[in-house]
Amino acid sequence: MIRRLVATALFCLPLTACEGRPAPEPVPQAPAVKASGAGQPAYKAAVSPTLQAVRARGHVACGVHPGLPGFAFPDVRGQWRGFDVDVCRALAAATLGDASKVRFVPIAAQDRFAALQAGRIDVLSRNTSLTFARDAGLGLTFPAVTYYDGQGFLAPKALGLGSAQELSGARLCVQEGTASEGNLADWFSTRGLRYRPVMAASEEEARRLYETETCDAFTADISALAGSRSVLTNAGAHVILPDVISKEPLGPVVREADAAWADIVRWTVYALIQGEELGLSAKTVVQARETASDPETRRLLGLEGDLGALLGLKADWAYQVIRQVGAYHEIFRRNLGEDSALKLDRGLNALWNAPKPGLLYAPPIR
Structure with a gap:
């Protein structure tokens, strides 16, 4: 009798229905896929x-x-x-x-x-x-x-600047809360240079401040500076300086x-x-x-x-x-x-x- 009870209990272990509980839902699995090439194993795609x-x-x-x-x-x-x-x-x-x-x-x-x-x-x-x-x-x-990409500087061609290091003491437009703000502080600090930040809430605002001469130069990713220059009233009057002060992937x-x-x-x-x-x-x-x-x-x-x-x-x-x-x-x-x-x-x-x-x-x- 004892042996029979043990056998019944062992039989019911994997069958949750024996205890009156529903069996768990099977976890959905993506089908296996055979990759190309001889000897390649079958891979299983994850569900996104x-x-x-x-x-x-x-x-x-x-x-x-x-x-x-x-x-x-x-x-x-x-x-x-x-x-x-x-x-x-x-x-x-x-x-x-x-x-x-x-x-x-x-x-x-x-x-x-x-x-x-x-x-x-x-x-x-x-x-x-x-x-x-x-x-x-x-x-x-x-x-x-x-x-x-990398961060750079947009400045009026009339200033005749050859490098961003000539911007010591300048007013620089930069977008607040971006990597550009921190890069700017690091670069000037490392070189012992001073600048006056002119903070902008957006690239559009920074561009407007730069165009109205509220700042002397505008710093951002070089691709963004090229985009901003393309919509300025006189795009040819502005130059992107050769300095690249950061890596921006x-x-x-x-x-x-x-x-x-x-x-x-x-x-x-x-x-x-x-x-x-x-x-x-x-x-x-x-x-x-x-x-x-x-x-x-x-x-x-x-x-x-x-x-x-x-x-x-x-x-x-x-x-x-x-x-x-x-x-x-x-x-x-x-x-x-x-x-x-x-x-x-x-x-x-x-x-x-x-x-x-x-x-x-x-x-x-x-």
Whole structure:
């Protein structure tokens, strides 16, 4: 009898119904995916809550600058344009198959991280620098660098300045609550120079103060200074000084808790870079998908080794990114480069293997 009771108890242990309790719901698991290449193991894609929310609502909520020429600004028809805007559109193309399915949320510098932490946006794409404290202390992740920048100075050409070190004692416009404010203090302190800060709540206000000669020079990321100069009344009367006083790696930001969403953002950026490396463009990618024979291009365009499934995306996710938004060089050229008002050189943002090498490098997509 005792043996029978023990056997019954052991039988009921894994069956919660024996105690009158419902069996637990099984945890949903993403399907295993066989990666390309002989001997490669099967990988399992993680489930992204953010991707699920994006698909449920039908658009990506993207935090952007309220109005920074070259990076994010509404045009005369109210359509958002710019480098950071195109990164958002690339993400929509990757996740929803339609680059137009983005809701742009203009956010001030002081509110950008709180908006992301609170879940009001899915991604922040707003000329934001990766720093140690931001990455380690805010519960946020910077998946990839889209633009390598540095802080500089915009000054009237009439002053005849050859270096920022000649600005000792000058009034300098700087946006409050940004990395630029701290960089400025560090740089002048290290050199034993003095300056008078003129604080501004936004880049637009700093530009206005500079244009009305409330300050002698304006300091910010060099790309932002180029954007500001492009809309001044007499752009040719102002010069960006040669000094670069900081490193400012700019890129999209996401919540740290959703690592799978960070992967989606990261590899969307890398797809843009890899597209340029492979010589693809929005005009050529359709033909390339029909005729490509090299393994790298075929993997990127979803013709081999369904890598999109590892991100929870369709096989042609990267193809849609390049077809609808373009490769990195197209995004740069129309917003910041030769086809834009900013006329910025590629510089550090050239490919690693360009004739004048830069820092852009996409890890292997395989």
